[in-house]
Amino acid sequence: MREVSISRIDRQDKYQRILRAGISVFARRGVFRATISEIAREAGVADGTIYLYFKNKDDILARFFEGRTEEIFARFRKAIDEADTARDKLFRLISSHMEAFQEDREMAVVFQAETRKIHAMACHVNDISARYRDLIAEIIEDGQAEGIIRKDLYIALVKRFILGAVDEVVNTWVLAEGKYDLVSMAEPLVDLFLRGIGSASEE
Amino acid sequence: MREVSISRIDRQDKYQRILRAGISVFARRGVFRATISEIAREAGVADGTIYLYFKNKDDILARFFEGRTEEIFARFRKAIDEADTARDKLFRLISSHMEAFQEDREMAVVFQAETRKIHAMACHVNDISARYRDLIAEIIEDGQAEGIIRKDLYIALVKRFILGAVDEVVNTWVLAEGKYDLVSMAEPLVDLFLRGIGSASEE
Amino acid sequence: MREVSISRIDRQDKYQRILRAGISVFARRGVFRATISEIAREAGVADGTIYLYFKNKDDILARFFEGRTEEIFARFRKAIDEADTARDKLFRLISSHMEAFQEDREMAVVFQAETRKIHAMACHVNDISARYRDLIAEIIEDGQAEGIIRKDLYIALVKRFILGAVDEVVNTWVLAEGKYDLVSMAEPLVDLFLRGIGSASEE
């Protein structure tokens, strides 16, 4: 019993170490330029050991996002459900997003950089974006029911509008090497989403 | 004299053919998976010839965007200058952007997909983004002077907000393999930028 | 005493299981492509366990044939000794041989076809053999027309009979490292093909 437990912890530990080392190297070098040897070195295991835990190099990336996705979307869900108004929901979604990326900068770097390509990833990333857009759509609908969001919206476009803006703000933060507080961007961004940049008189 | 002239035309032609072939292959395979041989084949030149015109693989990409950047920003400039109001300037900037990408889908694919990583590219893309954001800032200022744009804006954020949204809409179009008209997204997007998604009553 | 006995049975059992699993995997994959892991899995033991019973992968093969050889040659001996005439002895030897191989097809596959597998070659070698047999068949027919070859022949068998004999003579020469003149074997071999080994009086 004891041994099994230790063994499992060992396995888990090694799995996690490889995962972490992988993301770290991916962040530093890019997925393509990263080598198994470097990941192994950073994880403190032999090259071959990686293949006991992962199918191949891409699998490290895929599994990482697989794991994180659930965790992060659970946070998003919770954040949204704790809010009363659609405005607050939107704010909390975006805040959570920024928090999560700020907490794990290596993940953020890899996500922002690799997300638009990599065939192995493609499906996962698309899933992630799609799920994110679903949350936005849900909030929009709530807001429309509440009457705080316009009803004459092309939802498909609005989803991209919001996702794109948030994504770009995160990306800028990543490229700036995280030297300022990302989460503080959430509030002014939500304001822009709701009120736009036009002055009230504009109509 | 005559021969020099022809020779220059030849050079130019070969240079352009390699550039075009490069982007075509980059769009198809991704920058990393693209090989010099495939680009050479598609350009109708020998592998070694590429090194007479370009430093290396990444250089093809860099030079391509270097060239297109000037051309495209000239279009942007012209589009903006032809407009009277800030709103129209913004609309024309975004329309031109979408038109340019719609006209050259291969460029769009490469730009959207490869832009965020590639350390070699990074600087160029950053330049492009920075110049784009400068245009936005300029329009914002004009709009504020005109009184149609709010004065209580965090400009740095607004620039990302607009660039990010446009970029995401373009990206969606690229991933959808260009099956719909991208430019028609410009008008509703500008409306979102100016009025936001909030209902008038929200204040 | 009791435990030792059980332990011995256990050992024997495990040893046999590995042996059997080895041959099974060798038959399926070929000796080179077979992996220790697959043999271990099929034997229901751990990879490392195999090394408690065998020196290495090749040793499994060697020990298997070591064991079977004694057993099969005992059968051959018995078969021969039970026969009265040389003709019957020969018949019984060959019958026993065929029976033994027919009974244990995996062994037969490993023994006969081990290397025939190599994918690149497989088809070519088979083609070559087939073409060679065609030539033989053609000659047989000519000979039958000429009246110098018996008409009561099972041609498919005769083709193998001749090809096999020639092939074995060549093979022996190869293994002997070519230390004698191979071509001088042709004439006596043809004589054997035509007249057989039986004395004229035999009928």
Add this chain to the structure above:
Amino acid sequence: MREVSISRIDRQDKYQRILRAGISVFARRGVFRATISEIAREAGVADGTIYLYFKNKDDILARFFEGRTEEIFARFRKAIDEADTARDKLFRLISSHMEAFQEDREMAVVFQAETRKIHAMACHVNDISARYRDLIAEIIEDGQAEGIIRKDLYIALVKRFILGAVDEVVNTWVLAEGKYDLVSMAEPLVDLFLRGIGSASEE
């Protein structure tokens, strides 16, 4: 013209050198144990060069036999066509075969090795074969004592003659995946051994 010619000769030369080096290394180490590096070294080219001429390692083998097969079968054809009687045809076919193999021993080694089992099993198979041949020899002697077997036999050859034929028949059965009864081949085979394929009148 001159240059093209030289270039072609160069190409041909390098192709042939790699082919030859390949067969040489295959003969020495066996196809599986042969490495591209060793072949390249022996051919005096870089590893990568091999891939300019061949698809992969196996392709070297395949192309070699592709080339030789036509050449050798042309010889066979010629040998047969030059003969008047079926006996002579058979003799010349077999002689040509042996000549061809004797002329190119490396080819013979590779062909026999890939076709039969020289490498992995070598020593054991040799032992087994030797013991089998001993049994045959014993039977031959008995038969000679009985007077049913000719006394003018080159025993060493007869042993190969019988073993080879039986082996080939078994082998055919194995490759046919055992879909017919092997043992029923024993009787007609013994008949061939004793009487040969010649008609009685032939003497």
Add this chain to the structure above:
DNA sequence: CATGAATGAGTGTTCATTCAT
């Protein structure tokens, strides 16, 4: 200028073998 054959460093992946438990 142009070529394209040649190079060889570099990488992902496999697997026989070991050894701490």
Add this chain to the structure above:
DNA sequence: AATGAATGAACACTCATTCAT
């Protein structure tokens, strides 16, 4: 004795880059 996780050497194959012609 048995395990099976860990190891790391080995190898086929790719491809950017060079350079003799």
